[in-house]
Amino acid sequence: MAVRTQFENSNEIGVFSKLTNAYCLVATGGRNMAAFEKELSDHIPVVNTSIAGCRIIGRLTVGNRKGLLLPNTATDQEMLHIRNSLPDSVVVQRVEERLSALGNCVVANDYVALIHPDLDRETEEIIADTLGVEVFRQTVAGQVLVGSYCSLSNQGGLVHPLTPVQEQDELSSLLQVPLVAGTVNRGSGVIGAGLVVNDWAAFVGLDTTATEISVIENIFKLSGAQPQTIVTEMRNSLIDTL
Amino acid sequence: MMNAQEYFANQEPAALMVLCCICGTAIPANPSNMCVNCIRSQVDITEGIPKQLTVQWCRGCNRYLQPPAHWVPAELESRELLTLCIKRIKGLNKVKLVDAGFVWTEPHSRRIKVKLTVQNEVFNGTILQQIFIVEFVVQTQMCDKCTRREAKDTWSAVAQVRQKVDHKRTFFYLEQLILKHNAHSQAVGVKSRPDGLDFFFANKSHCLKFIEFLQNVVALRTKSSEQLISQDDNNNTYNYKFTFSVEIVPLCRDDVLCLPMKTGAALGNIGPVVVVYKVSNLIHVIDPFTLNVQELSSHRYYNDPFRALASAKQLIRYTILDVIPVGPTRGKFILADVQLARDSDFGMNDTIFTTRTHLGNIFQPGDNALGYDLSTANFNEADLAALKGRGLPDVLLLRKVYPERKRKERKRHWRLRKLTVEEDDGPVRRMDVEREAHDYETFLEEIEEDKDMRSKINLYREPDAEQIMQRNKEEKAAQSMLDEGADDGDDDDEGDVGLEELLDDVDINQDEYDEDD
Numbered sequence: 001m002a003v004r005t006q007f008e009n010s011n012e013i014g015v016f017s018k019l020t021n022a023y024c025l026v027a028t029g030g031r032n033m034a035a036f037e038k039e040l041s042d043h044i045p046v047v048n049t050s051i052a053g054c055r056i057i058g059r060l061t062v063g064n065r066k067g068l069l070l071p072n073t074a075t076d077q078e079m080l081h082i083r084n085s086l087p088d089s090v091v092v093q094r095v096e097e098r099l100s101a102l103g104n105c106v107v108a109n110d111y112v113a114l115i116h117p118d119l120d121r122e123t124e125e126i127i128a129d130t131l132g133v134e135v136f137r138q139t140v141a142g143q144v145l146v147g148s149y150c151s152l153s154n155q156g157g158l159v160h161p162l163t164p165v166q167e168q169d170e171l172s173s174l175l176q177v178p179l180v181a182g183t184v185n186r187g188s189g190v191i192g193a194g195l196v197v198n199d200w201a202a203f204v205g206l207d208t209t210a211t212e213i214s215v216i217e218n219i220f221k222l223s224g225a226q227p228q229t230i231v232t233e234m235r236n237s238l239i240d241t242l
Numbered sequence: 243m244m245n246a247q248e249y250f251a252n253q254e255p256a257a258l259m260v261l262c263c264i265c266g267t268a269i270p271a272n273p274s275n276m277c278v279n280c281i282r283s284q285v286d287i288t289e290g291i292p293k294q295l296t297v298q299w300c301r302g303c304n305r306y307l308q309p310p311a312h313w314v315p316a317e318l319e320s321r322e323l324l325t326l327c328i329k330r331i332k333g334l335n336k337v338k339l340v341d342a343g344f345v346w347t348e349p350h351s352r353r354i355k356v357k358l359t360v361q362n363e364v365f366n367g368t369i370l371q372q373i374f375i376v377e378f379v380v381q382t383q384m385c386d387k388c389t390r391r392e393a394k395d396t397w398s399a400v401a402q403v404r405q406k407v408d409h410k411r412t413f414f415y416l417e418q419l420i421l422k423h424n425a426h427s428q429a430v431g432v433k434s435r436p437d438g439l440d441f442f443f444a445n446k447s448h449c450l451k452f453i454e455f456l457q458n459v460v461a462l463r464t465k466s467s468e469q470l471i472s473q474d475d476n477n478n479t480y481n482y483k484f485t486f487s488v489e490i491v492p493l494c495r496d497d498v499l500c501l502p503m504k505t506g507a508a509l510g511n512i513g514p515v516v517v518v519y520k521v522s523n524l525i526h527v528i529d530p531f532t533l534n535v536q537e538l539s540s541h542r543y544y545n546d547p548f549r550a551l552a553s554a555k556q557l558i559r560y561t562i563l564d565v566i567p568v569g570p571t572r573g574k575f576i577l578a579d580v581q582l583a584r585d586s587d588f589g590m591n592d593t594i595f596t597t598r599t600h601l602g603n604i605f606q607p608g609d610n611a612l613g614y615d616l617s618t619a620n621f622n623e624a625d626l627a628a629l630k631g632r633g634l635p636d637v638l639l640l641r642k643v644y645p646e647r648k649r650k651e652r653k654r655h656w657r658l659r660k661l662t663v664e665e666d667d668g669p670v671r672r673m674d675v676e677r678e679a680h681d682y683e684t685f686l687e688e689i690e691e692d693k694d695m696r697s698k699i700n701l702y703r704e705p706d707a708e709q710i711m712q713r714n715k716e717e718k719a720a721q722s723m724l725d726e727g728a729d730d731g732d733d734d735d736e737g738d739v740g741l742e743e744l745l746d747d748v749d750i751n752q753d754e755y756d757e758d759d
Contacts, residue, residue, distance in 0.1 A: 161260040161271035187263045187275035187365070211266040 001222055002202040002213050005035040011185045011205025012193045014151070015058045018103070019196040019203065021110065021154070022065040023047060023086050027055035039201055047085040049078060058196065059103035062147065064110045067091040067130035071100035093130045097123045104147040107192065109154045112175050114138045114146045136174050141167070148192040154199050156219040158182050160189045182215045184208055197222075273367035281370055287362035288374045290333040297330060297354065297378045302388035313385045318354070319344045327356050327378055337362040345375060354378040390444070396430045397442035398483055399449035403456065404438035405490035409555065410678055412494060412521075413439065414685040416460065417661050418699035425455040426661065433664045438490075446484050453486055461491040461523050461540035491540050493518055493525050496557070496640050497550035498614055500621075501527075501538075503628045505546050509536040514628035515551075517600070517638060520694075530600040530638060533572045551621060554684075557612040557640060559585040563594065567602045578602025582637065584615065599639040613639040654686070655710035656701045656744050696743065703744035711741065 007016040008029060017036065018025040024046045026036050036046050051060045052073035060071050068090055070079060083092045097120060099105050105116035106127065113133040115124060128135050140149045141163040149160040150171075157179045159168060172179045184194035185205040195204050197220050204216065217223050259268045262277035264284075269277045276284070298307035305313040306326055316322035328334065328342055341359035356378065361371045390396045405412050420426050426441065428448040433440040443449040453464060465487045472481040493499065497518045506514050513529045516536075520526035525538040564581040571577070580599050587593045595617075605611060617636040626634070689696055704710060 161275055181260050181271070183260060183263050183275040189271075189275065209263045211261050212263050214266075215261055 002204055002208075002216050003035060003039060004206050004208060004213075005203055006206045007032050011207045012190075013058075013203045013205055014103075014191075014193045014196050015056050017196050017203070018058050018061050018063060019198050019201070020064050020068075021198045022090055023063075023068075025049055025057055025061065025068075025082075027057050029055060035203070039203075045085060045087065047082060049082055049085075051078060057103075059101050059147070059193070062102045062106040062108055062113075062127075062131075063090075064108050064131050064133065065090075066110065066132045067093060069102055069106075069127065069130060070094045071102055072096045073100055091130050093126060095123055095126055102147070103192070104145045107147045107150050107152050108133055109152045109175075109177070111154065112136070114140070114150065114152075114171075114175070116144050116146060118144065138171065138174065140171070148190055151191045151195050151197055152177070153197045153220050155221040156180070158184075158191050158195070158216060158219055160191060162189065178219060180215060180219045182212060182219070184212055184216070186212075274365035276365075278370075281364060281368065282372075285364045285370065287337055287360060287364065287370055287372050290336060291331060291360075291374075291376070292333070293374070294377050294379065295327075295330055296381050297327065298383040299380050300385040300388055301382050302391075303385060305385055307383065307385070311386075313387075318349060319346075323354070324356065327354065327376075328358075330378075331358075331376060334358075334360075340371065352380040354380060390430075397444060399443045399446045399486070400484070401441045401443070401449050401453055401456075401486045401488055402435070402438065403441065403462075403488045403490065404435075405492055406437055407492045407494060407553070409494070409553075410681045411554075411685050411688070412460065412490060414682060415695070415699075416456075418658060419459050420455075421659050421661060422698070422700045423455065425452055428452070431664060432661055439663065446482075449484065449486060453488060456488060458523055460521070461525055461538075461543065463489050463491075463540055463544050465489075491525060491543050493521070493538075493543075493550055494553060495519065495521050496554045498552045498616075498638055499527065499548070500551050500626055500628055502546045502548055505538070505542060505548075506628060508542065509538065510534065512536050515634065515638075517640065518550075528575065528600055531577075531598050531635075533570055533575055533577050533600055535572060535575075548625070551625060552614045552616070552619065556614060556619075558615055559643065560595075560611045560613050560637065560639070561585055561588065562605050562607055562609045562611055564607050565602060565605050568598070574603060575600040576602030578605070580605060580639065582611065582613075582639070585610070595637045597635055597637045597639070601639060601642075604642050605639070610643050611639050612641045612643050613637050653704075653710050653714075654690075655704050655707040655714070655741075657704055658686075658689075659700070659702065701744050703741065703746060707741060707744065 005013060007013055007027070010016070016027040016032070021044070023044050024036055024040050026033050026046060026048055028048050028050055033046060033048060040046055049057060051057045051070060052075065054060070060073075062069050066089070068082070068086065070082070070092065072094060074094060079092065079094060086092065095102065099116060099119060105119055107114050108127070108131055111133055113127055113131060113135050115127065115135055115137055117137045117139060119137070124135050127133065138146060140146050141160040143149045143160065151158045152175065154177070156177050157171070157175060159171070159179055159181050161181045161183050163181045168179050168181060182191075183189055184191055186207040186209055188194055194208070195202060195216065197216075200222065202216055202220060202222055204213065260271045260275060261267070262269050262280055263275050264280040265277060267277050274281060299305070300307070300313060303313070303315065305315045306323065308314050308326055308329065314322055314326055316326065324342060324344065328339070337360040339358060340361055343357050345355035345357050347353045347355050354377070356376050357373065358376060359371065359373045361369055364370050384392070426432065428443060428445070429441045429452070430444050431442040433442070441449070441452060443452065456462060466484060467487075468482040468484050470480060471483055473479070495518055499516050499518065500514050501509070501512065501516060506512050512527065512534045513532060516527040516529050518525055519528050523540070525543065526535065527538060528535050560582045562580055562582050566579045568577045568579055578599055579596065581594055581596050583594050599605070615637060616634045689699070
């Protein structure tokens with residue numbers, strides 16, 4: 001199910017956190033961990049960290065179940081901390097790349113990844129190796145920052161609202177998951193910054209309207225399995241629309 | 243892929259549909275990603291704009307007030323009224339005005355409804371267009387001009403212009419100057435008084451400006467006084483009526499003066515007997531025996547005021563018998579000795595006068611002239627004090643004249659404008675009226691003869707100016723034949739007013755609402 005939360009009064013969850021099926025990274029500060037821990041700590045490790053002293057870790061890193069890539073600005077201390085906190089199955093690798101905001105340039109699930117058309121060949125190979133995915137150079141809605149305008153999980157994907165239908169179909173066939181164009185945080189088109197998702201959970205900003213949440217839950221197949229939870233969740237959404 | 247193509251073919255190409263983030267209806271993607279209704283319910287771009295305003299209207303003259311003080315005449319549902327209403331709406335500079343128009347309201351309802359279409363940017367990049375109505379309540383308010391007209395008490399400063407002389411030539415000339423420079427534009431009224439005119443103004447500063455204009459054209463002396471009308475002790479403001487007494491120097495052209503000793507000494511020792519040959523804001527005098535030319539300012543005059551020995555009414559006709567230039571010249575003045583005889587003496591006796599004159603260039607033997615006969619005149623001893631016992635000359639020549647023409651049938655091909663002057667209440671004597679008419683006729687003749695004076699005032703052409711000129715020329719030719727060449731050389735000198743000097747007289751309706759308050 002999709003949970004509404006905020007990171008220190010900001011609705012851009014995707015900037016300050018990174019969620020995959022095996023782990024979750026959250027930026028330091030305040031009581032930000034609370035929402036994430038409540039949902040996730042039973043199943044996956046939730047790690048408090050920073051990259052290069054910055055808190056925008058969601059936009060600097062990219063990862064999936066098999067690995068995590070850090071920019072060259074990440075300090076050794078941080079890298080060590082992350083490697084210690086994550087399970088051994090996850091490969092942590094630092095990437096020397098001119099475009100160091102990996103979270104903006106790359107979007108990946110456990111099988112396939114889309115990258116910025118200008119990324120180095122070397123980086124592409126590292127991604128393919130570390131994350132164990134098939135890599136495609138693509139743009140989304142004419143934007144090269146695929147990580148900002150698209151959010152991907154193993155079940156589905158959400159893209160920028162101005163993505164033409166043709167491109168949606170093309171991407172869908174590439175990624176082998178259903179795609180939909182939608183918005184998050186009350187009409188914002190920057191999906192990657194507003195939303196983090198894995199196969200069973202999603203976190204969105206507090207401003208997200210019920211319609212948007214229903215779209216997200218639909219495409220990422222997040223609605224809980226038990227009918228009771230469906231009823232309670234739907235009732236919450238209905239009350240929101242009023 | 244084939245299926246997809248068919249799918250595309252069936253659908254409309256512009257299918258960038260997303261769900262409105264608030265209500266969930268499918269809309270094409272826009273920068274705010276909300277459907278129009280949701281945007282409308284969220285934002286009101288007319289927020290800062292007042293929906294009900296007042297506008298002031300004057301019943302008397304059907305004008306609307308544009309603050310702070312300008313009144314605009316406009317009809318209902320006219321373009322000017324629309325501009326006025328839109329200007330009054332505050333907050334229209336934050337939005338873009340696309341369209342404006344009136345919604346019909348009953349004329350007597352005192353309401354004006356204006357329908358406006360505005361556009362503005364909401365959220366990030368979406369432009370929203372909205373139509374709304376602003377209602378104006380019409381309040382009646384009397385404009386300043388109507389108030390003043392109703393109160394009949396309109397002036398707060400008056401310039402009382404006087405000249406203690408028995409003719410009105412100066413005032414006719416002054417009237418033409420004022421008309422030419424439009425110095426009376428701010429005067430609320432003009433009244434005619436014995437010996438002068440009163441000019442009424444609404445503002446002390448307008449009055450002062452008028453008096454300054456007068457100071458530049460004639461020699462005068464002013465004295466001011468004020469009368470307290472009302473006062474407000476809480477604000478320490480006082481309401482006055484100002485009166486300026488403007489006295490014009492009583493010396494005119496063609497006057498003979500005997501300057502007092504001190505004045506004569508200050509003016510380069512000019513001889514006490516002088517003739518005034520030009521009047522502007524200084525009195526220009528010339529000594530006919532020495533060709534000494536000086537200027538007398540009003541300040542110096544009023545230090546030691548005196549009256550003229552003789553003025554234009556005392557001129558009599560002479561006939562020139564002989565002219566002998568003496569030698570000294572000064573500009574257009576040539577000193578000459580002349581022998582002349584009075585026209586009244588012709589045929590009676592052989593009295594011949596010899597005198598010196600400054601107009602040697604004008605006279606030829608056989609001409610007629612106007613001059614003062616000082617031999618038969620009586621003067622006060624006090625007036626002649628400066629002479630210190632010396633005698634007066636017998637004759638002083640002033641002007642040349644042409645034989646009397648029958649002017650009555652001869653119409654002029656030009657005319658002058660007149661000031662609208664309120665007549666003085668009081669018994670009007672026929673003698674005064676006749677005298678004034680005679681003075682006016684003399685003034686017109688003077689204008690015809692003096693090019694210099696003409697250049698300072700405006701002359702307007704009669705509608706059929708050319709025909710009149712033609713007729714006059716024929717008459718002149720006919721008469722000159724009768725007079726057997728007595729006027730041979732003089733036709734050019736008379737300086738008939740040429741057509742090129744005349745302005746077209748446009749009959750503008752002098753509206754009361756010419757200028758702003």
